[in-house]
Amino acid sequence: MTTQSAKTTVSATKIVSLAFAAVLGVAIISITGHVQASALHDAAHDVRHATGFPCH
Numbered sequence: 001m002t003t004q005s006a007k008t009t010v011s012a013t014k015i016v017s018l019a020f021a022a023v024l025g026v027a028i029i030s031i032t033g034h035v036q037a038s039a040l041h042d043a044a045h046d047v048r049h050a051t052g053f054p055c056h
Contacts, residue, residue, distance in 0.1 A: 048055045
């Protein structure tokens with residue numbers, strides 16, 4: 001593998017990673033922005049119990 005092709009591969013990997021992170025971030029913000037507050041609270045509460053963190 002040449003140095004130029006290695007740089008191109010690294011750049012393409014970074015671009016794909018950034019694009020994935022941006023899409024995931026927008027999806028999370030969109031989903032949480034449209035869900036009812038009580039459903040979001042209940043989901044967070046259930047995750048805390050499932051992972052063993054006390055919350056009461």
